[in-house]
Amino acid sequence: MKKSLTTICYRFFTNLANPTRLAALEQLMIKPMSVSELAQILNQEQSMISHNLKPLLQCNIVTIQKKGKQRIYTANKQTLTPIFTAIENHAQNFCPTGGACLKEENP
Amino acid sequence: MKKSLTTICYRFFTNLANPTRLAALEQLMIKPMSVSELAQILNQEQSMISHNLKPLLQCNIVTIQKKGKQRIYTANKQTLTPIFTAIENHAQNFCPTGGACLKEENP
DNA sequence: TCTTTATATGAATAAATATTCATATGAAGT
């Protein structure tokens, strides 16, 4: 890992380390959609969705395209698919019960 | 992405979204080492290293083995290598200057 | 057993992030 990668990783992981943003990405992995559609599906305020999409956009974890008044956000699958796959593998190999990594809960 | 994966991802990314933990992992990717060795290399207090290794251990992102009084921590390369690789790729493809994703800084 | 060394833990404080609410911007139609 090159020195600068730590910085990039930090921004990247910080970006993903948020339940709202992960839930939004989960939806966007299914299909591109607008802010208000996301807000409706996730049952969150529009401003919250906007606030949370902003850093994802800044890191190109999502992209945007205008469609009339709407902004359609699209997940960057090229980046996200391998990462989610890696975590799925980790979960399978190292968190067999889905919560086994919570060692404090099963000592 | 299954429903529960969002939860696992959240724990996982939260774990990695920290400069101290990333720096520790960077070292542990090079070679396994003890808490005090990490503390020395990273120029941080021992308690801080311990505190930060704890959640990594809980999620099996690192493993531990005892060696006398020392605890030798080892990075889980099986999990970490593909993730770091994916982020390296993302950085190459979407952050060409290493900071291009900071769009506010080059508008 | 006493001492030393290595590590972990707890609790207080400090710092960073998220969330909310009010409001601004901006596109499209009337």
Place this chain on the structure above:
DNA sequence: ACTTCATATGAATATTTATTCATATAAAGA
């Protein structure tokens, strides 16, 4: 130009997370 709808932004507050310092535990040797 005015209205409506979609989205973004700012600023205050709430919440989460990190850091520090003091102390506990635990292994090993004298």
